[in-house]
Amino acid sequence: MTCEMPGPALSAGEHSALIPPVTSVRHTPGTTPAPTLAELTTLRVGGAPAQYLEAHSEEEMTAAIAAADAQGQPLLVLGGGSNVLAHEDGFAGLVLRDARTSVVVEDASGCGGVTVRATAGVPWDDFVHRAVVEEWMGLEALSGIPGTVGAAPVQNIGAYGAEVAGTLASVRVYDRERGRTRLLPVGDLKLGYRTSVLKTSRSETRPDGTSWGATGRYVVLEATFQFRNASLSAPVRYAELARALGVNLEDRAPAASVRAAVLELRRGKGMVLDDADHDTWSAGSFFLNPVLSEAAAATLPADAPRFAVRNPALATNILDPGPVVPGLVKTSAAWLIARAGFAPGYGTELTAGRASLSTKHVLAITNRGAASAADIRAVSSAIQQGVREAFGVELEPEPVVLAP
CATH class of the missing domain: 3.90.78.10 (UDP-N-acetylenolpyruvoylglucosamine reductase, C-terminal domain)
Known part of the structure; x- marks a missing residue:
């Protein structure tokens, strides 16, 4: 069997020039015992939740969700807090965060492909940075987006002509209706423009006739990605990015260069988290x-x-x-x-x-x-x-x- 690699390896100079991870999560788990929602969200608005918990294992995550549901307690599973508008009066329920930050390479076939599994609490740009370093093609244009791996499939996050749908293989979730974990392949997620069944389930009716609320029926525990190995990017499909790189649409460029260009464009628009801006x-x-x-x-x-x-x-x-x-x-x-x-x-x-x-x-x-x-x-x-x-x-x- 022969394998064709999609691009050359990164040079030592390209590795050293690669921009390190930018801030994806305002509040790092473990830094404050009882943070307010203003501290937890990028809009910096909101009072204290009735209860706050950081889970350090899957068992702790699922037990907390099950307990909140059994007690009829409102639930907000929060990643980077970058897609939430909270209220000054806080949140009358449990704010739960996944503090796990594990990234595991499950399979590297040597034929231009690799399967990677990441827990929901991994800061998104940390994951993108590692993908570029490891030559996992397809996330480079998603550099600098605030949030976590767990939130990425919910919104099918996208920017500069790319979406997480391009590399996502499956998610493992806790199904609040069935009270157990499930593996959902990408084909079952109904991914579209900033949507998925994970998102639309928020408005689904629960067995008691109410809606699931801010956190939907499915809580992402981990996501699995399928990448091709390449130091070159996926095809550039956004005109502004193509101009910044000096390439044509549908061309490919060094992934490290795409990451640098995207971060520069985002900073110019105030779209990279910065306390001073x-x-x-x-x-x-x-x-x-x-x-x-x-x-x-x-x-x-x-x-x-x-x-x-x-x-x-x-x-x-x-x-x-x-x-x-x-x-x-x-x-x-x-x-x-x-x-x-x-x-x-x-x-x-x-x-x-x-x-x-x-x-x-x-x-x-x-x-x-x-x-x-x-x-x-x-x-x-x-x-x-x-x-x-x-x-x-x-x-x-x-x-x-x-x-x-």
């Missing part, structure tokens, strides 16, 4: 890019961005973005917001300077130092109303909004 006190992109019917998209101005919607669940390999979904068109939330008249920094007058759009772009709503949940919601609501009136499009917020 209030533009990073955010939940990242606050609104999803709207996915519209072809008829609805036809009502937008001619120069509105229009992108194909693809189904990553039907992709055949990491180089395949998945087939186009007929009848659907994705447009740009940032374009809609800007064309509706909102500029970077909007919201300071609305909230007495406590919250506003980022000063660098219009996709992130930021805490300028003393924002409340109401301030964040006020800016969000004003933008939604403006876009609705201008284009008839409903912007969907991406963060999970917690009730106290």
